[in-house]
Amino acid sequence: MTAENDRKESVKRLFFYTGVFFLLVLCVVRMHQAYANNMGIDFTLFFSCTYAAVRGQDFFDVKNLVFYEWEESLMVLPGLLIFYIPYMFLDIHSARLLYFLLSLSASVFVYVWVFKLSGLLKKVDFRNPNLNTLMFFAGGFIFLNSSPQLMCQRNGQVGIWVLLLILLFFSVKNRYSRSVFFGLATVFKYSMMTFFAPLLFLKKQYFICFAAFAVFLLVCMWPAFAGYNIIDLYLRYIDVIRNTIGGGCNSFELAGHDMLQFGFFRISFLNVLGKLFFAAVMLYIFWRERDKEGIGLNLLLLVFCFTMLVSYHRLYDNIIVVLLLLVKTNFLILKKNWLNALICGAFLGFYMIPVSWVLKTADYSGNNVPWLSQIFYASPYAQFSAVLPIIAWSQTALGLYLLYLYFKTEDDYTFKLED
Amino acid sequence: MACNKCNEEHRETAKFCDNCGTRLEKNRMNLKTIIALAVCLSAFIIVMTVVIRKANSKLKPCRSEEKNSLTEPSGKVFLTSLVKHQNRIISGLGMKLIYVAPGTFQMGSNDGESDEKPVHEVTISKGFWIGKYELTQREYQLITETNPSYYKGCGKPVECVSWNDAIKFCKKLTEREHRAGRLPTGYEYRLPTEAEWEYAAHGGNKSKGYKYSGSNNIDKVAWYGSNSGKQTRDVGTKSANELGIHDMSGNVWEWCLDTCNKSGVVAGLATDTYKNGMTDPLCTNSYRTFRGGGWYRDARLCRVTNRAGNSPDRKLYYLGFRIVLGQKFK
Numbered sequence: 059m060t061a062e063n064d065r066k067e068s069v070k071r072l073f074f075y076t077g078v079f080f081l082l083v084l085c086v087v088r089m090h091q092a093y094a095n096n097m098g099i100d101f102t103l104f105f106s107c108t109y110a111a112v113r114g115q116d117f118f119d120v121k122n123l124v125f126y127e128w129e130e131s132l133m134v135l136p137g138l139l140i141f142y143i144p145y146m147f148l149d150i151h152s153a154r155l156l157y158f159l160l161s162l163s164a165s166v167f168v169y170v171w172v173f174k175l176s177g178l179l180k181k182v183d184f185r186n187p188n189l190n191t192l193m194f195f196a197g198g199f200i201f202l203n204s205s206p207q208l209m210c211q212r213n214g215q216v217g218i219w220v221l222l223l224i225l226l227f228f229s230v231k232n233r234y235s236r237s238v239f240f241g242l243a244t245v246f247k248y249s250m251m252t253f254f255a256p257l258l259f260l261k262k263q264y265f266i267c268f269a270a271f272a273v274f275l276l277v278c279m280w281p282a283f284a285g286y287n288i289i290d291l292y293l294r295y296i297d298v299i300r301n302t303i304g305g306g307c308n309s310f311e312l313a314g315h316d317m318l319q320f321g322f323f324r325i326s327f328l329n330v331l332g333k334l335f336f337a338a339v340m341l342y343i344f345w346r347e348r349d350k351e352g353i354g355l356n357l358l359l360l361v362f363c364f365t366m367l368v369s370y371h372r373l374y375d376n377i378i379v380v381l382l383l384l385v386k387t388n389f390l391i392l393k394k395n396w397l398n399a400l401i402c403g404a405f406l407g408f409y410m411i412p413v414s415w416v417l418k419t420a421d422y423s424g425n426n427v428p429w430l431s432q433i434f435y436a437s438p439y440a441q442f443s444a445v446l447p448i449i450a451w452s453q454t455a456l457g458l459y460l461l462y463l464y465f466k467t468e469d470d471y472t473f474k475l476e477d
Numbered sequence: 478m479a480c481n482k483c484n485e486e487h488r489e490t491a492k493f494c495d496n497c498g499t500r501l502e503k504n505r506m507n508l509k510t511i512i513a514l515a516v517c518l519s520a521f522i523i524v525m526t527v528v529i530r531k532a533n534s535k536l537k538p539c540r541s542e543e544k545n546s547l548t549e550p551s552g553k554v555f556l557t558s559l560v561k562h563q564n565r566i567i568s569g570l571g572m573k574l575i576y577v578a579p580g581t582f583q584m585g586s587n588d589g590e591s592d593e594k595p596v597h598e599v600t601i602s603k604g605f606w607i608g609k610y611e612l613t614q615r616e617y618q619l620i621t622e623t624n625p626s627y628y629k630g631c632g633k634p635v636e637c638v639s640w641n642d643a644i645k646f647c648k649k650l651t652e653r654e655h656r657a658g659r660l661p662t663g664y665e666y667r668l669p670t671e672a673e674w675e676y677a678a679h680g681g682n683k684s685k686g687y688k689y690s691g692s693n694n695i696d697k698v699a700w701y702g703s704n705s706g707k708q709t710r711d712v713g714t715k716s717a718n719e720l721g722i723h724d725m726s727g728n729v730w731e732w733c734l735d736t737c738n739k740s741g742v743v744a745g746l747a748t749d750t751y752k753n754g755m756t757d758p759l760c761t762n763s764y765r766t767f768r769g770g771g772w773y774r775d776a777r778l779c780r781v782t783n784r785a786g787n788s789p790d791r792k793l794y795y796l797g798f799r800i801v802l803g804q805k806f807k
Contacts, residue, residue, distance in 0.1 A: 120791070121639065121788065121790045121791050121792060122792070124627060124637045124792050124793055124794045125627075125793075125794055127793065129787075129788070149627075149628075149708075150627075150794075151707045151708075226511070230511065235511070
């Protein structure tokens with residue numbers, strides 16, 4: 059009887075891991091496509107800027123960016139370039155490959171680590187696969203193949219490092235280490251801290267906030283040691299931000315195809331009103347949360363989702379929301395809250411659809427439903443002429459749904475803040 | 478927090494399981510783990526760096542004997558060959574020039590991008606000499622004493638040079654040759670006009686109408702994305718075209734003298750009558766054209782009729798140039 063059971067178990071295990079192997083192969087194929095498909099536009103920009111910086115050239119002047127084909131210099135925080143200096147020892151193609159492999163490894167690491175951190179990994183039995191094991195592998199497949207993750211890899215974006223540093227922030231107890239992780243995350247993308255930083259402040263993490271700000275300033279000042287006039291440099295940086303967001307290639311009018319923020323109405327007043335609404339809701343929630351210990355999963359999800367809605371972000375920045383949403387979905391399934399698990403799953407499903415299909419649909423609607431293009435920006439992109447902001451709509455819907463989840467479901471996990 | 482052994486739930490502050498006495502593990506990283514991770518990451522980067530640098534260090538530096546071994550015809554011989562329309566070598570540089578006789582050809586393509594259309598007849602009324610190869614780093618260095626290229630190698634084409642840099646190089650070379658008495662008045666070294674470039678790439682009056690310069694088989698004549706190993710290659714290592722000119726398709730893109738009309742609507746008006754900085758009289762922007770495709774992209778861009786353009790001060794790691802010796806434009 060025992061031998062019979064063992065045989066059944068091993069057959070079950072064999073089937074299960076054959077399926078996992080199949081998912082793994084699919085992942086590898088998708089990653090290879092992501093790399094081969096003209097990979098690394100943002101990495102190329104950072105690499106080009108660093109290449110110019112180490113030669114003492116003005117890296118905001120596009121003529122000095124020898125690897126970068128675009129005609130407009132983009133927003134690159136001068137401090138960020140310090141992380142790209144090690145790549146200067148390599149030629150650009152090797153550097154691009156190394157960066158891709160590192161960020162892919164980081165993606166796998168953050169996925170496993172968030173499962174460990176939230177206690178979900180303990181429930182996973184690798185020897186005798188159960189529902190939790192299935193959810194672990196399926197979740198990994200969903201995360202690695204989600205459009206934000208793939209775009210982050212493909213573009214060579216920095217969202218993955220912010221996510222890694224935020225998780226490390228919650229993983230260590232020492233407040234000095236926390237300050238360093240938070241400070242470095244801020245250097246990588248300070249716009250992703252729009253609500254997270256004020257939340258920490260309201261949670262009375264004063265030391266961490268000030269120390270992280272010091273780390274941020276210190277790293278941002280490195281060009282001064284390389285001989286740059288730091289004031290001139292940052293004044294130019296502000297100019298570039300002003301130009302690219304106010305009518306340049308980072309505006310909704312010209313390139314809103316994969317933007318996330320609430321800025322898709324042609325009437326700017328409505329955009330301002332929407333952003334104010336999200337900011338006001340966030341402040342109200344902060345007020346409610348001020349005396350609670352730690353940061354609940356619901357709150358953290360809401361913080362990052364609303365961050366995407368109020369400040370300039372693109373689909374690849376949503377990698378952090380997708381990961382937290384996956385964790386939330388896991389908890390909902392474990393609690394047999396099927397309806398909400400299904401809705402969360404639907405949002406995750408949306409991120410599984412290839413971006414090109416989403417853009418094709420958005421372009422088709424933009425061209426065939428004229429009144430939509432009169433209300434919302436329908437921007438041109440590649441071969442498309444009128445891409446409706448479907449991605450930003452879905453982010454808004456997700457934000458409102460997460461608000462509902464915040465009020466209606468209990469926190470399944472609390473990220474600790476105390477020393 | 479749950480016990481790993483018996484799954485009994487405990488307070489976060491608990492250190493041992495009340496049920497089985499096992500030490501409780503917190504889901505937190507300690508400093509040791511972080512240091513270990515950082516060390517692994519650094520080691521990984523260092524190993525990768527060392528391996529790739531070692532591979533790159535196999536590149537040979539420029540040797541002075543290469544420079545000395547060049548054939549250097551005297552000024553008199555050079556001037557004679559100019560009159561006789563013979564191919565020539567620029568003294569001290571070893572730069573070979575191929576004579577392209579005047580003629581008429583069909584410029585552009587109806588099958589290509591919008592800026593290549595429509596096909597139109599262009600007459601090259603005066604013969605000119607064009608570089609047999611793209612300008613190499615050694616040649617650029619000998620004249621300017623700098624080498625801005627990203628992919629270093631004496632025999633590789635110079636890149637990371639702007640249109641302005643290319644013009645400066647041509648002026649310096651012209652002055653040098655005038656001073657040496659090897660260039661009669663009325664002649665100058667300059668960039669080719671788009672019409673001259675395309676005429677030469679087609680094979681001049683010996684053209685066989687190939688898609689790429691010298692063949693319909695791109696692998697035979699060009700270094701491009703699929704065969705270049707993602708870097709520039711020594712000039713002249715692929716077959717030449719009908720006139721004996723190498724690398725007009727692939728390796729590096731080549732700056733032309735003209736301004737570039739990106740929209741392409743008036744491309745059909747290009748002629749060899751170069752006035753006010755352009756052969757395309759209706760061109761309005763300040764962009765300059767470059768032609769020929771390069772080492773990092775697909776074959777489609779290496780077609781002889783393909784066009785691209787950018788700002789004259791732009792330097793890119795796939796963009797170089799080739800010189801022309803011809804009569805001065807008035």
